[in-house]
Amino acid sequence: MAGMVPDPETDMLGLIDVQPTFMPGGELPVPEGDAVLPVIARLLEGPFRHAFATQDWHPADHLSFASQHPGRAPYDSVAMPYGPQTLWPDHAVQGSANAALHPALPQGRIEMILRKGFRREVDSYSAFFENDHRTPTGLEGWLRARGVRRLFLAGLATDFCVAWSAEDAARLGFGVVVIEDACRGIGLPLPEGGTTLEAARRRLGGMGVAFLRSEAIG
Ligand code: VGL
Ligand code: ZN
Secondary structure (H helix, E strand, C coil), X not given: CCCECCCCCCEEEEEECCCHHHCCCCCCCCCCHHHHHHHHHHHHXXXXXXXXXXXECXXXXXCCEHHXXXXXXXXXXXXXXCEEEECECCCCECCCHXXXXXXXXXXXXXXXXXXXXXXXXXXXXXXXXCCCCCCXXXXXXXXXXXXXXXXXXXXXXXXXXHHHHHHHHHHCCCEEEXXXXXXXXCCCECCCCXXXXXXXXXXXXXXXXXXXXXXXXX
């Protein structure tokens, strides 16, 4: 089955935080996080000619780390000047081996690597804006200068960095497709019921973000 074929001029694969820190054995393991690796490898060596990748890239004293908030535990929420912030185990520390792009990724077609979350005071889930929703990362300008009109997103975690990137991309006017089997989520329980994974899916669906399985791309 051939499936849809990406247009090399206007379609790009965006790899979000494919780093060992988010995989089993890492500091903030996403369940089955490593299962995205063979799926992404196929997409990078076959259907997509052009890709970019992000790296979560935190200083060791980053304020998204629960360790920086005495009395708080990972997955608690705290109020930051820019709004509520979930606290995490220390992860993706700049320069650490687990913060590198995963060595199983074929990097030939990864043409840009964007690091985010490097300011101690502001987290950055999205590849486009920091969590204050105002500070740009520069990715939008790079994509527009390259003539990209549609993004296919893959990586970790579906309900955080992938979802926030997809939302910002859609808001900026890009077509957005989330390749569902090339992503894995964290799935934190929400106070109002349900999980962050269910909520992200609903939010993205409502914004016109499409979900596709990788088999449909070839
Ligand atoms: C992420 C939590 C904290 C992600 C990054 O890549 O989804 N999640 N930092
Ligand atoms: Zn992070």
